[in-house]
Amino acid sequence: MLRDNLTLSRALATVGGTRKEAKVSEITIYRQIPGSDGQEILKVDLAAIKKNQTPDVLLKPYDVIDVSENGFTGAGLLELLAGIFLGGVRNSVPVPRP
Secondary structure (H helix, E strand, C coil), rough: CCCCEHHHHHHHHHHHCCCEEEEEEEEEEEECCCCCCCEEEEEEEEHHHCCCCCCCCECCCCCEEEEEEECCCEEEEEEEHHHHHCCCCCCCCCCCCC
């Protein structure tokens, strides 16, 4: 079950943090729009969150976090929120909420 009040920075810390190559100022969260097949795209600056310049993002079930890496055009590390509460990070395939 998803932990209450799970934020982006806490979720990333739970999976061991970001890699040193990560573009922490350009994180994308893909969020399912309830009752729709569409999704909302949130652009987040984790570096600004860590400096208390912007509030941390409260995550929702099925959020997909995309952390791109410097030097790799279009290549990203997909970290699915579902993996956090199922014991690890799952790649590419979202896990439905129980």
